[in-house]
Amino acid sequence: MRTLAGTGPGGQRRALRGTAAFGVAAALSLTGCGSGATDGGERAAPARSGTPAPSDRPSAPPAPATDTPAEDAPVTGATPRPDLTLPAGLVERFELWRAHDPDRDRAMADAGHAQTVVLDAIARGGTDTDALAFYFTGRALSAAKAHVRGVAGAGESRSGFVRYHRPELAMPDPRVDAPGKGTAALSFCADESELFREDRATGAVDRTQAGADAQIHYETRLRLSDKGVWQTYELATRRGVDTCAS
DSSP states (O other), X not given: OOEESOOSSOOOEEXXXXXXXXXXXXXXXXXXXXXXXXXOOOOOOOOEEEEOOOTTSOOOOOOOTTSOOGGGXXXXXXXXXXXXXXXXXXXXXXXXXXXXXXXXXXXXXXXXXXXXXXHHHHHHTSSOOTHHHHHBOXXXXXXXXXXXXXXXXXXXXXXXXXXXXXXXXXXXXXXXXXXSSSXXXXXXEEEEEEEEEEETTTOOEEOOOOGGGGEEEEEEEEXXXXXXXXXXXXXXXXXXXXXXXX
């Protein structure tokens, strides 16, 4: 059974860098459903925003009134997660990102952190961060690293704002034969209409709008590792999805 993961009016903001046509979904057109993956990985702590940025970086856009309610922010379990501090000027918001059930909330939180760790790696300019392996595994991890290397190799970072919304969570994943806990399927939308490409050397931001391609629908598969982390092991994206354009 698929359930809407969240009942509150808002979500949590975090700082990031990106472009509508070159944002997280481009980063994570990782693997289609059905790819194999191995369990494993470690844990980590929720991302934080607010790292001081050089003065030549653009400031973050003002937060809408619905961004801040803490009760709707991604939550984590007792296991520590890595502390991810994204640069100022790079902002993400998670809307309705809570199911008000401990197991579902932890799965939602780790899936949200998986989005953040890619942005964090892009902001750092490489894959020399263990956080990617905390939240991704198998082919999804390999694809995430390849995307980050591609962006860094092009001399780019990201700047602006991305909104994650319309989450739907099924737990356990109905496509997995094994019964019981430990699997989940999560779909959600990402609005990258205000996420832009930034030149890492000059700080210049390309504010070209991506139009319909800025709306992305994610389909992810999660598996609970032996260390208690919900890792993304399959992920597919579709751009220009009408149902995400709101």
